[in-house]
Amino acid sequence: MQAILALLFQLMTDIQAFIEQGGPIIWAVFAACLLLWCCIVDRYWFYKIGFPQLAQTITADWQARSDHQSWRAYKIREAIISEVRIRLHARLSMIKTLIILCPLLGLLGTVTGMISVFEIIAVNGTSNAQSMAQGVYLATIPTMAGLVVALSGYYFSVRLRQIADNETSKLADKLMLL
C-alpha cells in the first residue's frame, strides 16, 4: 500500500516538474487531452453499454407497430434511424476537432517558447546557453505533448466513426420494412 502511495507521489511530482518546465501552454494541452479522452471513454461507454439497450427498446417499439409498409411507416423509420445516427455520431466531430487543435496548441507553445528565448537573448546576449535552455524547454515540451495527445487520439477518432456507422446500419437492418 505504502509502495503504491510512494509511486503515486513520485508520479505526481514528475508530472508537476513536466508541467513546470513546459509552461502555461501545457495546461491547455492537458485540458484538451482530458476533454478528448473523456469524449473517447464516453463514446465507448455508450457503444458498449448504453446503445444496446436503446437499440433493443427501439426495435421492440418498431416490432410492436402494426403498420410496417405505408409511407408513414417509412418516414417514421427514417426519423428513428436519423435520431439514432445523431446520437451515435455525437461528439465525434468534437474528437476530430480536438485532434486538429492539439498540434496547433503545441505550435503555440513552440512560438511562445521561442519568444522567451529571444527575450533572454535580448537581455543576456547569446553567451548564456543555460538560460536559453529554459526557453527551449518551454518551446519543445508543449509541442511534444500536443503531438502525443493528437497521435494517441487519432486511432480512436477513426475507429469510433467506423463503429458509429456500423451500429447505425445494423439498427437500420433490424427495423425491417415488410
Next chain:
Amino acid sequence: MKNLMAIKTVWYVLFVFMSSSNTLWAADNVQPISDLDELLETVKKNRQQEAQLNKQREQAFIKQKNRQQALLAEAKKKFEASQVGNNPLKKQTAENAERIKQAQQALLKKKQELGDIYSIYTSMAGDFSAALQDSMVTTQKPARTEQMNALLQTDRLASMQELEQLWLLVQEEMTESGKIARYEGPVVTRDGHVENRDILRLGTFTAFSEGDFLRYVPETGELLALSRQPSSQHVREAAEFSSSAGQLLPVVIDPTGGSLMGLMTYTPTLQERVEQGGVIGYIIIGLGLLGLLITLWRALYLAFIHGAMRRQMARIDQPSNKNPLGRILLSASAFKAGDDKIQYKLDEAVLAEVSRLERSHNLIKLLAAISPLLGLLGTVTGMIVTFQAISLFGSGDPKLMAGGISQALVTTVLGLIVAIPLLFGHNLVSSLAGNMVQRLDEQSAGLMARLMESQSSKVD
C-alpha cells in the same frame, strides 16, 4: 807582414795606455806612473788593499746576517705570542658568522609568513571591497567605501590596526545583511530626480521606499525606483510590510539583489507584446474579435432555436411559424399522407431553413483558416525587418535583430491564439446546426407521419 807587425805594436801601446789609465782612476791621488815596475808594484799594492777591503765587507755582511737572524727569531717569537691571543677571536668570528646565518634564515622565514598574511589581507580586502560595492548596505553607510579604499591603498605591510579594521568591516556587513533596517537616504525616482526618502532595507536583498520597489545599482551606489513595479499584489504587500510594526507579513524579496527585478523591467507587458506585432498583429486581433462575435451570435441563436424546436416537438399538433420545425410542419400541413407533393414541399421548406441555420459558418471557418496565414505573413515581414537590420548592422548584436524577430513570433502567436478558439467555435456551431438540419431533413417527415397516425387513430 810589416803591416801586421805595425798593427800589433799599436795594439800593445793602446793596451798599456788603457791599463795605466785604469789604475789612474783607481788611485786618483797616486803619483803618475813612470815605468812598468812601478806599475806592477802599484797593482800589487792595490790588490792587497782590495783584498783587505773585501775582507772587511765580508765581515760586515756576516755581522749583518747574524743580526737579521736574531731579528727573525725575535719576530717569530712575537708572532707566536700574538697567535696565542688571536685564536679565540677567530673562533668567535666563526661562531658569529654562524649565528648571523641562522638569524638571516629566521628572518627570511618570518618574512615569508608575514608575506602570506599580507597577500591574504590584500586579496581579502580586494574581494571584500567588491562585495561592499555590490551590497545594498553601502547606501545606508556610505562612509564605508572610503574606509575600505584607505585600507586597500596601503603599500607597506598591513598593520595590526588595519587588519582589525577589515575584520570589523566584514563583521558589520555580516550583521547588517541579516537586518531589516529603516533609514533615510537618496533615492533616484522614476522621473530621474534624486530625493531623500525613507528607505526600508531587507537584508542585502530588497529595499522599498513609499511602496516602490528599489533596485540597487552597484556601479553608482544608488538606489533606483524600478521603472516597472512588480504586480500590484506584491506592491501592496510591500506597502503593508513597510507600515507594519514587527508583525509577520508575507513580502517578496529578490534574492539576486535586484538583478531579477531589473530584468523584469525588460520583460514587455501584454500591451507591449501586442504592439510588437505591428499592423498585421492588429489585423489578426480584429479578425479574431470579429470571428468570436460571429461565433457567439451563432451559438446563442442556435441555442435559442434548439430550445424552440424542443418546445415545438412537445406540441407537435400546434405548429408555430416562430421556429424552423413549426414552419416546415405548417408548409406541409395542407397535404395528405401518401401524396408525392408533400415530400417536395418538405424538402423545399428544409432547404430554406438550412441556409438560415448555417449562416456565417463558412465565415468563421474562413477566419480560422486566415488567421494562421496572417501570422505567417507577419513572420515573413518580421524576418524581412530582421534581415534588413543584419544587412545594415551585421549580425554582431543580436539585440538589434530582436525587434523583427519579436514581430515575427508575436504575429504567429496571435494567429494561433485566434485560430484555436475559432476552430473550436466553428466545430461547436456547425455540429449544433448540422444536427438540427439533419433532424429537420429526416425527422420532420417522420413527425408529420406520427402526427397523422395519432390523428387517424383518434378518428378511429
